[in-house]
Amino acid sequence: MEAKLADFGLLRMFNIQETNVFTDVKGTLGYLDPEYVSKGRLTCSSDIYSFGIVLLQLLSGRRAIDLDQSHQESLIKKAKKVIRANPIDPSKYADPRLNGEYSREAFIILLKLAVVCTASSYQGRPRVSDVYEEIEKALKLFTSIA
Incomplete structure (x- = not known):
């Protein structure tokens, strides 16, 4: 039960900090930074975007791209809609398999983080x-109620 993420850190292979790398666009549909797709510009921020998509998936229990559903609302659009509501209702985004067993405050922090990570620029x-x-902030909130 330990999650492991891979393929975050392509830039480190090239020993590049924040410099741009221009290559053919390659990657998994649904996780690709829109700027990378449109301009071929790969930055550390591209990994942040992909991480945001993974975080949205973890929170919602939905796939980045689900070809089985027609007219589905994208992960990002739905998350933005939820955090714009007043008050924010995490249950509108949370994976139903969680059965409401999560810290509301921690969930909101992570949902807002995921939305910022997936900014188009x-x-x-x-x-x-x-x-x-x-x-860390979300983890502290979660562990204080667990």
Whole structure:
């Protein structure tokens, strides 16, 4: 029961910090940074986008792209709709298999984080250190009620 993520850190293979890398666009549909797809520009922010998609999947229990459902609302659009509501109702996004057994506050922090990570432009996405801080904050909330 330990989740493992792979393929985050392509830029480290090239020993590049925030410089742009121009290559043929390759990757898994649904996880690709829109700027990478449109401009062929791969940055550390591209990994942040992909992480945001994975986080949305974990929170919702839905696939990044589900070809079996017609006219489905995208993971990102639905998440944005939920966090714009007042008050925010995590149950409108949460994986039904959770049966409501989660910290509401921690879920909201992670949902907001995922939405920011999936901003259409790299300029609107957080740094890795910011992502880490928000995950730590959510974890503390979760462990304080567990």
